[in-house]
Amino acid sequence: MTRTYLLIGGNSGIGLATARLLQSRGNSILAASRTAGPLTQSGIPVQPFDAASPAPLDLPPVLDGLAYFPGSITLKPFHRLTREDFFHDLQVNLMGAVFAIQSALPSLTDTPLAATLLNSDGKREASAKRHPLQQIGNPDDLAALVAFLLSDAARFITGQILRPDGGLSSIRTF
Numbered sequence: 001m002t003r004t005y006l007l008i009g010g011n012s013g014i015g016l017a018t019a020r021l022l023q024s025r026g027n028s029i030l031a032a033s034r035t036a037g038p039l040t041q042s043g044i045p046v047q048p049f050d051a052a053s054p055a056p057l058d059l060p061p062v063l064d065g066l067a068y069f070p071g072s073i074t075l076k077p078f079h080r081l082t083r084e085d086f087f088h089d090l091q092v093n094l095m096g097a098v099f100a101i102q103s104a105l106p107s108l109t110d111t112p113l114a115a116t117l118l119n120s121d122g123k124r125e126a127s128a129k130r131h132p133l134q135q136i137g138n139p140d141d142l143a144a145l146v147a148f149l150l151s152d153a154a155r156f157i158t159g160q161i162l163r164p165d166g167g168l169s170s171i172r173t174f
């Protein structure tokens, strides 16, 4: 059955992998983000949208699901964070996602957002070794989880926070 999904920030990283997976399964996808990115080449319409100052979107009468991907990794020490940085991150990471029914909180995943943390073989190897599964996240793995949460197969799951993190949050390695 064709379903219609809205992906906020579906043009990069985990969102893009999710958009491609859902589309390959015959679903209808709408996206909203600040830039169009590669989605338009896949025939997916992208509406301009900034989660830092949200405005209404042009939506169909029925949406079967929504996924929210905008986020930031701000690694500055707290005392170097400006008031503008703080409120921008709060708006995009928290307020924008405040109506999430369930969340997937990944560990370090190989996307443009994490590029500066993974821009050398040494960094990639060290990051992989911190994880019990000895690997960093892959956008396709995360997309599979998001697509599952949006599907009928997850109809008895609600209010959950899932941690696709290679075991980082729950297994201690010595």
Ligand SMILES: NC(=O)c1ccc[n+]([C@@H]2O[C@H](COP(=O)([O-])OP(=O)(O)OC[C@H]3O[C@@H](n4cnc5c(N)ncnc54)[C@H](OP(=O)(O)O)[C@@H]3O)[C@@H](O)[C@H]2O)c1
Residues within 6 Å of the ligand: 008, 009, 010, 011, 012, 013, 014, 015, 032, 033, 034, 035, 036, 037, 049, 050, 051, 052, 068, 069, 070, 071, 072, 073, 092, 105, 106, 107, 108, 109, 110, 111, 112, 113, 114
């Ligand atoms: N990658 C990781 O290691 C990692 C780890 C933990 C959590 N996460 C979380 O996973 C989610 C997806 O991250 P990702 O790694 O796939 O990042 P990404 O490749 O940077 O993709 C983020 C997406 O969100 C959109 N976006 C960013 N800011 C936006 C804004 N203000 N308004 C509207 N759209 C916005 C971007 O498009 P535009 O720039 O065109 O707007 C892009 O489509 C984020 O919430 C991130 O915090 C990622």
